[in-house]
Amino acid sequence: MANQFTRQCAFLALAMYASCTPGADPGPDTAAPSGARRLELVRLVRNDCGSCHGLTLAGGLGPALLPGALHGKPVAGLTEVILNGRPGTAMPPWSRFLSASEAEWVVTQLREGFPDAH
Numbered sequence: 001m002a003n004q005f006t007r008q009c010a011f012l013a014l015a016m017y018a019s020c021t022p023g024a025d026p027g028p029d030t031a032a033p034s035g036a037r038r039l040e041l042v043r044l045v046r047n048d049c050g051s052c053h054g055l056t057l058a059g060g061l062g063p064a065l066l067p068g069a070l071h072g073k074p075v076a077g078l079t080e081v082i083l084n085g086r087p088g089t090a091m092p093p094w095s096r097f098l099s100a101s102e103a104e105w106v107v108t109q110l111r112e113g114f115p116d117a118h
């Protein structure tokens with residue numbers, strides 16, 4: 001019960017965060033993740049991806065995921081790596097945790113400078 005309440009508060013906080021971010025709400029008719037889901041994705045990337053790609057995404061076991069490092073790499077290819085991983089490397093597949101459109105959103109954010117999870 002308490003846990004569910006905490007979750008709802010987190011979702012509310014995110015909805016407020018999203019509505020304060022210019023251009024963050026693409027409207028209901030796109031496949032982009034909702035405001036609440038965005039916070040979950042930001043946390044996933046900062047916590048789980050950051051464990052390999054570095055807390056600031058500047059690289060670690062995995063390469064840097066900063067705008068400069070991803071510049072010029074096609075969104076589709078990077079989205080594919082997130083969903084399916086890179087066989088033979090430490091990069092695992094994430095398709096159980098995020099959809100294709102969510103992975104694409106993550107890539108778009110990484111290329112622009114990833115938001116902080118507040």
Ligand code: HEC
Nearest residue numbers: 045048049052061062063078081082086089090091092094
């Ligand atoms: C267990 C460690 C690990 C985790 C966790 C991890 N990665 Fe990776 N990732 C790697 C490694 C290692 C590579 C480089 C693979 C190679 O050698 O091609 C990589 C490659 C990538 C690439 C391709 C980068 C490029 O320049 O081609 C992207 C994008 C990426 N990871 C995103 C993510 C995202 C997003 C997450 C979290 C959802 C994540 N990774 C979690 C280890 C990890």
